[in-house]
Amino acid sequence: MKQLTHRRISDYINELALSGLIDTVTKSMGHYGRTKIIKLDIDFNLIERVLSQIKIVKEYRLLDYKPIILQSDKVKIKNMVFKKLI
Secondary structure: OOOOOOHHHHHHHHHHHOOOOOOEEEEEOOOOEEEEEEEEEEOHHHHHHHHOOHHHHHOOOOOOOOOOHOOOOOEEEOEEEEOOOH
């Protein structure tokens, strides 16, 4: 799989914003430059229904993924993940 450039990712974000799927706001971060704040502009349940019909999403169970920070049996401290003992 080819790695995407920052420019190409920005193009994808702009296309999604133009199609009405996301809402973007460009914000100045001072010394750190400008950044885009991205917000989902459609119902999450609709996205879940559409993605659940895609074969590869079902095959790899991508909708079951839960970020480490949201997993109840793990804790993140200084960018390291630990399993809770209690």
